[in-house]
Amino acid sequence: YKFRRGDFDVLVGINLLREGIDIPELSLVAIMDADKEGFLRSETSLFQIVGRAARNVGGKAIMYANRITDSMQKVLDETDRRRKIQMEYNEKHGITPQTIVKELKPLVDPSLISNKSMDFGQEAEKAAQQDYLESIKVADDGIQYKASPAMNEITFESKDKLIEHLRKTMLNAAKNMEFEEAARIRDQIGQLEDQL
Structure with missing residues (x-):
């Protein structure tokens, strides 16, 4: 709530990013140790984390790593493929991408x-x-x-x-x-x- 309201600029998540935190204002996702193989850095997990930034038109994901793993490469390739398809569709139909706007509701009635x-x-x-x-x-x-x-x-x-x-x-x-x-x-x- 406080992040969405703009009280602070950085939100550090451990597993929340993978679990589906829904914050359209999120514009940058940084994945530390993206090359550490395992459950938290599997192809599926990386897709889930990178997808958190996809709800914002200016969203970006940065994967910090010493090397590119197979999982990382698959995510990069699939993201490029999807982006190309989306851009072609948008151009064909005259769509201008926009950040999702979601109502900010108070935590307490x-x-x-x-x-x-x-x-x-x-x-x-x-x-x-x-x-x-x-x-x-x-x-x-x-x-x-x-x-x-x-x-x-x-x-x-x-x-x-x-x-x-x-x-x-x-x-x-x-x-x-x-x-x-x-x-x-x-x-x-x-x-x-x-x-x-």
Whole structure:
């Protein structure tokens, strides 16, 4: 989110680039040790990594290596072949290549953000935790937990059931590579477990 918003210029990825990170603003992919044979530098992996820059009209991929491996050569040859076909098609049909434009959505539903003004830092973190704790209402018959306006209210029989639900939600967020959300939910689980 911060990269797409322009807060910083460089994003260092380990496996994320191969796994399909979807950032149209990404204009340069640098592959270090591209000549190291193995799973992470196989032909398929190199195609996946190089393809991250293909969503940007000015996108480039640089493979740093001491020698050109078979996998690298196949990627270079196939990229040239595809580029030639695409350029011919574009010229024939009068198409001007453009970078994919993708809406930049906030990570948090704006309706869930506190209206309290504050500085960022420990005070902000404490306030956010307090907002979360206030969103859980403990009643005699269970716990009311309002996750988002879309969900309305979900009633859980016990804190254990709520924690179980949050764990599943956390794992789904991690599976979808929403790591900040997964970490936030993990912290919520920790707070609930401390109350048990």
